[in-house]
Amino acid sequence: MKIGIISDTHGILKEEVIHTLSTCDYIFHAGDVGDQEILRQLESIATTYAIQGNNDSDSLGLKERLEIEIAGYQFYMVHDLKSEKILPKGYDFVISGHSHQFDLHYSSKTTWINPGGCGKRRFGLPLTMVRLHLEEQVHIELLTLSK
Template sequence: MLRVAILSDTHGFLDARVEALVATCDLAVHGGDIGNAEVLQRLRPRQGRVIAVIGNNDLPRKWLPEQAQVLDGLREHEDLMLPGGTLAVIHGHQLAARNRHERLRRRFPQARAIVYGHSHRLIADRDAQPWVLNPGAAGRARTFGGPSCIVLDAAEHRWALRIERFEPLKCHGRSS
């Protein structure tokens, strides 16, 4: 079995509770809108492997100049071979919100599950194959109830999900 931490939409800030959870997993998958290189450096899964895709806010002009070269190594989408199937990863801004899950399923029919971000809305749509998963926002911007992520336990004959949502961070008397 392989334990995968799935997160997205950090926008330059990784919640410490999500960071600690990632450290208990074998690998980490970031669905884009990373925000800076430090976020990727702080992701330290047990096997040390971090897979990330570019989000619509991951532009060289939005990153510090000395960090922008990190973006050169990131792609628009990734297909990860895991025990029991393929995990497709894309930020999701490439597809209109209307019927996004249907469109993702048509685009990645070979996948067992599809990860996307962009909306910051935590969703685990297992109503059809492939599953469509949005881990929500793992930072502090637009967390809609608190920072979140998904843990996937991938085995050859069974995939299981665990949704993780943390209490919102208090910022200047307000919560996110």
């Protein structure tokens, strides 16, 4: 099973991102979606879970946080991890966005993933996304976009 993890599209869904997500069973969007059309495009590719980012309007109808279980794994998703008063505990994966910078680290039994931004290049950072493989062993694949 593969989960495509993206964030900070800000209304831009690049062909390279669409192509990569087309191989995924699920898509997680960690906020700053941009508009409803992005959500429609993602849903046409695979089952999509998205949360509201600080630049998303309430009209998108997204929650600020989500708890999801897939294949026995517990996921928690929030746009800006620094906005959490208490860091989430007890999850297999915590997914966040906001910084536009890829981050991967481990703490106890939790894997913390920020896929970086994959919309418009910001802060001089590369455009990145993550593909999470949930197989016999978990494999996290960082993908750097060409443009």
